[in-house]
Amino acid sequence: xxxxxxxxxxxxxxxKDILSNINFSIKSGETVGLIGPNGSGKTTLMRSILGLxxxxxxxxxxGGENIKIISKNKLAKQMAFIPxxxxxxxxxxxxxxxxxxxxxxxxxxxxxxxxxxxxxQNSIDLCGLKDLSTRRVSSLSGGEWARVCFARAISSxxxxxxxxxxxxxxDPKHCFQIITLIKNLAARxxxxxxxxxxxxxxxxxxxxxIILKDGKLVAVGSPKEVMSENFIADTFEVDILQGxxxxxxxxxxxxxx
Amino acid sequence: MIKFDxxxxxxxxxxxxxxxxxxxxxxxxxxxxLPLDTIISSLYxxxxxxxxxxIQEIRLPRTxxxxxxxxxxxxxxxxxxxxxxxxxxxxxxxxVSGCAALGAVIVFYSGLTxxxxxxLPLGGMAGAAISVLLLGLLAGYKSSxxxxxxxxxxxxxxxxxxxxLVLSLAPNPFATFEIFFWLLGSLADRSFEHVKxxxxxxxxxxxxxxxxxxxxxxxxLGEDVASSLGFNLQRIKWTIVIGISLAVGVAVSVxxxxxxxxxxxxxxxxxIADFRPGILLxxxxxxxxxxxxxxxxxxxxxxxxxxxxxxxxxALIGSPFFLYLVIKSRSKLQ
Numbered sequence: 370x371x372x373x374x375x376x377x378x379x380x381x382x383x384x385k386d387i388l389s390n391i392n393f394s395i396k397s398g399e400t401v402g403l404i405g406p407n408g409s410g411k412t413t414l415m416r417s418i419l420g421l422x423x424x425x426x427x428x429x430x431x432g433g434e435n436i437k438i439i440s441k442n443k444l445a446k447q448m449a450f451i452p453x454x455x456x457x458x459x460x461x462x463x464x465x466x467x468x469x470x471x472x473x474x475x476x477x478x479x480x481x482x483x484x485x486x487x488x489x490q491n492s493i494d495l496c497g498l499k500d501l502s503t504r505r506v507s508s509l510s511g512g513e514w515a516r517v518c519f520a521r522a523i524s525s526x527x528x529x530x531x532x533x534x535x536x537x538x539x540d541p542k543h544c545f546q547i548i549t550l551i552k553n554l555a556a557r558x559x560x561x562x563x564x565x566x567x568x569x570x571x572x573x574x575x576x577x578x579i580i581l582k583d584g585k586l587v588a589v590g591s592p593k594e595v596m597s598e599n600f601i602a603d604t605f606e607v608d609i610l611q612g613x614x615x616x617x618x619x620x621x622x623x624x625x626x
Numbered sequence: 627m628i629k630f631d632x633x634x635x636x637x638x639x640x641x642x643x644x645x646x647x648x649x650x651x652x653x654x655x656x657x658x659x660l661p662l663d664t665i666i667s668s669l670y671x672x673x674x675x676x677x678x679x680x681i682q683e684i685r686l687p688r689t690x691x692x693x694x695x696x697x698x699x700x701x702x703x704x705x706x707x708x709x710x711x712x713x714x715x716x717x718x719x720x721x722v723s724g725c726a727a728l729g730a731v732i733v734f735y736s737g738l739t740x741x742x743x744x745x746l747p748l749g750g751m752a753g754a755a756i757s758v759l760l761l762g763l764l765a766g767y768k769s770s771x772x773x774x775x776x777x778x779x780x781x782x783x784x785x786x787x788x789x790x791l792v793l794s795l796a797p798n799p800f801a802t803f804e805i806f807f808w809l810l811g812s813l814a815d816r817s818f819e820h821v822k823x824x825x826x827x828x829x830x831x832x833x834x835x836x837x838x839x840x841x842x843x844x845x846x847l848g849e850d851v852a853s854s855l856g857f858n859l860q861r862i863k864w865t866i867v868i869g870i871s872l873a874v875g876v877a878v879s880v881x882x883x884x885x886x887x888x889x890x891x892x893x894x895x896x897x898i899a900d901f902r903p904g905i906l907l908x909x910x911x912x913x914x915x916x917x918x919x920x921x922x923x924x925x926x927x928x929x930x931x932x933x934x935x936x937x938x939x940x941a942l943i944g945s946p947f948f949l950y951l952v953i954k955s956r957s958k959l960q
Contacts, residue, residue, distance in 0.1 A: 419854050445856030456848045458711035459901040472844050473856045477837055505901075521847070525855070 372396055373418070373529050373560065378427035380413055380584075387413050388584045391427070395562060395577075397528065400555045402571035402592075403564045405581035406605055411564045412453070414581065415531050418562070419450050432528060445473035449527035453534045453564075455518045460507035463517055467493055467502075470524030492524035496550060512543030519550055530554060530561040537566065548574050568609075569619045572596050580604055596620060634905050637898050641912035645693070648919040652689040653681060655926045687818045692919045694821070694828050695813070695881050698873035700914015701907060703888020704895075705835045708842035708903030709866050712774055713893060714951060717874045718885035718944075720774060721757045721781030726878035728785045728792075729753025731805055733879075735792050747824050750879030755871035757781050762863070811882035811937020813922050824876040831872025832911070834865050839904030846903065884937045886944020887914050893951065 373395040380388040388410045395401050403411050416422040418429050420436045429436045431447045439447075449470065457466060470492065471485045481489070493502050496516040501509070506517060515535060522530055530551070536544040548570060551561050555576070565571045571578055572592040580588040580595060582604050588595040601620060602609040610623040653665045660668075660677065668681035699717065706715040717723050733739055733749030764777035789809070796802040841862045844852035853859055877884075891913040892906055899906040918936075921943070925934040 416850070419850075421850055421853055440856075441853075441858060442856040445854060448854065450851060450854040452848065452850050455851075458846050458848070459896075459903065461846060461901050465900060465902055466846075469843060469847060469855070472840055475840065477840060 372430075372433070373562075374428075374430040375414075375418065376428050376430070378414070378417055378429065379425050380410075380417055380422055381425045386584055388417070388581075391581075391586045393579055393586065393589050395529065395560045397560050398555050398558045399560045399577060400551055400575045401560070401562045401577045401579060402575035403562055403579045403581065404566070404568065404571055409581040410584040411581055412533055415450075415533055415562065415564060419448060419531060420444060442473055446525065447527060448529045448531060449522035449525040451518045451522050451530070451532040451535050453537065455514070457506045460505040462502070463498055463504050463506060463509070463520075464489065464493065464502040466506050466517055467498075467520045467524050470521040473525060488526065489524050492520040495523065495553070496520040497546070511538050512540065512546070515539055515543060515547055516550070519547060523550075523554065528559055530559065530563075532561065532563045534564050534566065536570070544570065568596070568601065568605075569621050572620055573617065593618075602626075631900075634899060634909065637895075637909060638912060641909070641916060644916050645912065645919065648916060648923065649689050649693070652692060652919055652923050653685045655923050656680065656685060683817065684815075687816055687821050688813050688922070689919070690821050691813050691816050691880060692922045693915050694824065695877040695884065696887065696915035696918025697832060697911045698828055698877040698914070699884060699887035699918065700891040701832055701835050701911040702870045702874050703914070704892040704903070704906045704910035705838060705842070705866055706870060706888070707892050708906065709838070709845065709862070710774060711845060713896075714775060714889070714948075714955065716886065716889035717754075717870065718883065719782070719889065719948070720761055720778030721785055722754050722761075722870060722874050723878050723883045723885060724782045724785035724789070725753040725757030725760075726750040726875045727753065727809055727883050728789045729756075729875070730879040731789050731792050731809070734805055734808075735796060735801075743819070743823060747827060747876040747879040750877075751827065751871050751875030753785070754875035754878070755867065757785065758867045758870055762867075807935070808882045809937075810935040811884040811940070812925075812933070812935045813881055814933055814936075816880065820880045824880050827872045827876045831869045831874075831876070834869035835873065836907055836911075838862060838865055838869070839907050842903035842907070882935075882937055884918065884940050886940050886948065887917055889951075890944055890947050891917055893947075 375391055375393050378388060378391040379386065391414060403414065405411050413422055417424055431444065436444055468481065468489050471481050471489060474485060475481050493499060496519055498516055498520055501513060506514065509517065519535065536547050539547065551563060552574065554561055575592060577590065578592050578595050579586060587604060588600065598609050598611045598620060605622065607625055608623045609620050611618060611620050650662060650665060654660050654662070660681065664677060665681060668678045671678050702717050706717065706720070707713055729749035729752045730746055733745045738745040760781055761777050764780065765773045793802050793805055796805065841852065841857045844855045844857050849859055892910045895909045895913050896906060899909055921939045922936050925936050925939050928934060
């Protein structure tokens with residue numbers, strides 16, 4: 370059982386409610402887009418699921434286990450996190466950086482096994498980084514770096530991938546590359562929760578959408594159900610253009626109200 | 627973690643070999659030069675000859691202390707740089723050594739050393755622990771290069787002025803003189819008593835620091851990702867604080883301040899470790915031993931009259947290096 374359940378989750382910092390009473394679940398093999406205006410609590414929600422944020426109320430279950438009770442190491446094998454932008458404080462090689470994803474599976478006394486290295490190589494291959502594996506990460510382009518972050522995350526073999534704006538700074542081609550990697554992950558039965566600002570990509574590529582506004586969950590459902598022109602326009606307080614192409618409908622932000 | 631690949635392994639073997647060579651050189655150097663065969667026979671001899679006494683009771687403890695203190699300094703520098711993710715961090719620059727010295731000087735001054743000999747290393751440890759905590763409080767644990775250096779400067783100058791205060795209050799000029807020279811950092815005239823005094827805390831400190839390698843690797847990706855990879859950041863912080871306090875605290879309490887070893891060594895070895903902070907820990911420990919042994923041999927070779935202080939030599943090598951690093955990082959900061 371690899372379902373993720375968020376139940377009655379609230380987070381307050383001081384007097385301010387950052388998130389209030391959030392409920393949803395993510396099934397295995399499902400890709401979920403998390404959208405909402407800036408400051409709506411998306412990153413806080415993601416950090417809460419990861420156990421990085423103190424909850425004032427509610428619970429998070431990953432793979433049937435409460436994240437408060439499960440050991441940090443077990444949790445690390447269940448979930449992988451790609452933060453916004455991402456950093457590498459030292460100029461490691463691509464291969465060594467991707468290898469960091471195997472840390473939950475090693476100890477001081479058991480270094481990565483040949484099996485670990487096989488998984489690392491697989492992750493590198495899956496993300497199309499084979500030719501770059503000996504390059505230093507400091508010399509990579511934005512698109513390459515995004516794929517390295519992704520490869521590091523999947524080398525942990527997580528059941529749930531949490532990514533905070535993984536496509537924010539990418540051109541359309543690299544953007545679609547990352548989306549394809551996320552879809553491939555789902556095809557292998559893993560799930561992904563992804564924070565996005567690109568409404569048309571969210572609508573076209575994700576199985577389900579969660580919309581946050583002012584710390585409240587205002588909608589959850591399939592893109593067709595919840596991403597109507599009017600609702601999105603009201604949520605983001607902008608005018609939305611809706612269109613049709615190849616019998617698929619799409620939306621895009623058009624102008625400020 | 628990670629592949630202890632051929633390059634790192636080869637360098638470790640080379641550094642260990644160099645430690646043997648330098649240790650023998652260290653045993654041979656002094657007012658009288660002793661050849662290799664004399665050294666080796668003296669090490670095992672029970673006879674009460676003057677050569678045996680020189681080797682066993684003067685040069686051997688000195689060499690062992692070089693190894694122990696070099697290991698502590700090199701490793702602490704690498705651990706601190708990895709933890710703060712900052713190549714300018716070093717126990718001396720950020721005030722750890724200064725505070726350890728202050729702690730030791732207060733113990734000296736109070737006369738506690740004549741009652742219990744363990745008081746001196748305890749004073750050093752306490753001073754070092756306070757400085758690391760103070761640094762965390764002043765700069766925070768995710769601070770920029772500038773904040774760390776500024777906080778370190780503040781702590782170092784505070785420790786320096788408090789040390790001067792204690793010195794100026796010393797009851798007689800000889801005591802002042804003694805403490806002043808001790809502060810300059812030296813391994814001359816140390817005995818096996820000193821080795822015995824610091825060996826346990828030092829080994830525990832080194833052991834603690836060596837366990838942090840995987841966490842330091844994870845911290846390369848920032849605190850949130852390190853935590854999501856299963857590391858308890860609070861535990862890492864305390865392991866580093868206690869490890870450095872034990873290792874540097876007791877080292878300083880025996881040798882005085884020997885600066886810059888923890889800065890220069892990790893910096894030189896980082897490319898060999900392929901910039902991985904975990905592998906850099908054992909490499910820097912070996913490198914620190916080599917540098918300290920070499921510098922302590924140098925002070926004996928170049929001095930004709932009274933012996934040059936080891937702390938002065940490492941500072942003379944280290945300060946220009948520090949300036950070079952500052953100039954190099956200036957382009958990044960602008």
